[in-house]
Amino acid sequence: MKKPILILAIESSCDDTSAAIIRDGEILVNLTATQNIHEHYGGVVPEMASRAHLQNIVPVVTAALQKAGVKKTELTAIACTQAPGLLGSLIVGFNFAKGLAQGLNIPFLAIHHMQAHILAHWATAPQPQFPFLCLTVSGGHTQLVLLKDFFEMEIIGTTIDDAAGEAFDKAAKMLGLPYPGGPLIDKYAQLGNPNKFEFSKPEIQGFNYSFSGLKTSILYFLQKQVQANPNFIHENLNDLCASIQHTIITILLQKFIKAAKQYKVKNIGIAGGVSANGALRKRMLALEEQGQFKVFIPEFQYCTDNAGMIAVAAYQKFLKGKIDPLDLAPQAKMSFMQF
Numbered sequence: 001m002k003k004p005i006l007i008l009a010i011e012s013s014c015d016d017t018s019a020a021i022i023r024d025g026e027i028l029v030n031l032t033a034t035q036n037i038h039e040h041y042g043g044v045v046p047e048m049a050s051r052a053h054l055q056n057i058v059p060v061v062t063a064a065l066q067k068a069g070v071k072k073t074e075l076t077a078i079a080c081t082q083a084p085g086l087l088g089s090l091i092v093g094f095n096f097a098k099g100l101a102q103g104l105n106i107p108f109l110a111i112h113h114m115q116a117h118i119l120a121h122w123a124t125a126p127q128p129q130f131p132f133l134c135l136t137v138s139g140g141h142t143q144l145v146l147l148k149d150f151f152e153m154e155i156i157g158t159t160i161d162d163a164a165g166e167a168f169d170k171a172a173k174m175l176g177l178p179y180p181g182g183p184l185i186d187k188y189a190q191l192g193n194p195n196k197f198e199f200s201k202p203e204i205q206g207f208n209y210s211f212s213g214l215k216t217s218i219l220y221f222l223q224k225q226v227q228a229n230p231n232f233i234h235e236n237l238n239d240l241c242a243s244i245q246h247t248i249i250t251i252l253l254q255k256f257i258k259a260a261k262q263y264k265v266k267n268i269g270i271a272g273g274v275s276a277n278g279a280l281r282k283r284m285l286a287l288e289e290q291g292q293f294k295v296f297i298p299e300f301q302y303c304t305d306n307a308g309m310i311a312v313a314a315y316q317k318f319l320k321g322k323i324d325p326l327d328l329a330p331q332a333k334m335s336f337m338q339f
């Protein structure tokens, strides 16, 4: 019987330590240790994130192997996120993964975090056909990416200032909500009126995005209202969350649909942490119901940072025969890997 391709994948680019195991393209386990310490600081504290990764990495990898019933000696290759991300965080996962690959004398695979977010669409069925247009919306990035194949990716639009997740998190902070505010805005928005308050939308040419104008418009609006009524935010929290969320999603989708039409792409999808947003998912599904597009949305566990998506990318990279040398270093920023 042919030996299966078994890859252990590690993700540690920001504040989640995650390990996943994939066998012949099927994810057996996807485990993540989330770091709650950052909540109190209103954002991820890089030094604390690195320390927490150091504490979490061995228990998370051990638990993943145990849960999958896989022995280290059965592994075919080890994969890890190389970039982009917080350098101190990346170093922990990357060095651990390289050490394990060297110790087991098996191939090492370096993976690009943003490409992996997109390839999360191949973690479960149904899987998109190429060409595929993906809107990747995370805490640090907003990218419109056209895929002709797994690693043939072209960024056709990106943010010129804040990322979509950052817009959620900064708005949440102004509303007095803890970090990360995106999921909380999502939660309160479910009880609010999305058309209660109106905020400015950017007018940027082409397929690029901008969210800094919206941030300023929310700030000035809140300052004015709170001056007149100190309880304004508390009394209107649900409507504020719903209206801010509605504005961010409308900005995202207007360009996305325009790009899909211009590039004549039928298969479209969302990826990254913000793709966990309930209202965004609903509006994407509504697009499919209108009959123009086939819409793909990853399962929740593959939206926010996770090693499952790294495992999918690693499996595809391995199938292409691409493995990496052990003198490779992680990078805070890096353009897409093309094969």
Ligand code: KG4
Pocket: 014, 137, 138, 139, 140, 141, 164, 165, 166, 168, 169, 180, 181, 182, 183, 186, 272, 273, 274, 275, 276, 277, 278, 303, 304, 305
């Ligand atoms: O992809 P991700 O987990 O990490 C990065 O690579 O940045 O994305 C994190 C971002 C944060 O800004 C977080 O607030 C946002 O995703 N996010 C959400 C939701 N869940 C996570 N934003 C809106 N609604 C959500 N349900």
Ligand code: ZN
Pocket: 113, 117, 138, 139, 272, 273, 304, 305
């Ligand atoms: Zn991410």
